[in-house]
Amino acid sequence: MKRLSALISGLLFGLGLAASGMTDTRKVIGFLDIFGNWDPDLIFVMGSAVITTFIGFKLVLGNRAQPLFASMFSIPTRSEIDPRLVIGAALFGIGWGLYGYCPGPALAAIIYLSPVTIGFVIFMVIGMKLGNLFSK
């Protein structure tokens, strides 16, 4: 059940990403181009995703002591704003703005079978490995 839940959750995520327009780099760049020819459509993705998740998390975490198919909720507990968080987020934004893919949409877009997308994903994984070296 644990695996089936993860698969269905992934399916919903992929459906959502492709429906929203997040897998379209032109759309994403247009959304980020607020000082140029701004296309605000994608604000509704973040908006509806956050509202849905906010309500759902409240219901789930407020009413249950543990998840259905695991022994406990794995919720991040760290609260410090350290330089690693700031530098990491800043770099991520630069990479996102440069081509228009963040990790989820890049993975979803693999199905468009473009070697450019696949190259992005391969280098993203290499980047994670590099980032991990600096994390230690």
Place this chain on the structure above:
Amino acid sequence: MENTLWPLIGGVFIGLSAILLMLSIGKIAGVSGIAWGAFTRETDRDDRSWRWLFLLGIVAGAFLLHLITGKPIPEVANTPVKAVIAGLIVGIGVKLGNGCTSGHGVCGISRLSARSIVATVIFMATAIVTVAVSQNL
């Protein structure tokens, strides 16, 4: 605003995905974190299997969306050098910052996590500046 319905529906699906993953196995639906756990050997086999299935689901979900609705497949910008440099920077950034648009932007903000709110403000800002600079060069 040519169409706000697709983004709205898409966002609700992403939210439902995050809720299901939390309700079923108690995990945050942060794609970069899930992917890292799938690719590394720091996690055990059982942990890796649900992560790979989630990632497989993302790809299959995108496929199904275009198949079912007939929504046109977006054109992939043919700038391979830019793409791999961007991919590398994204990878380093999400690993150092412990999350991306989904983990910090959606799940973190929904939990009112201070770290996630700060991270989201920063990556939105640097993304906007990057686009502003690269579109005007």
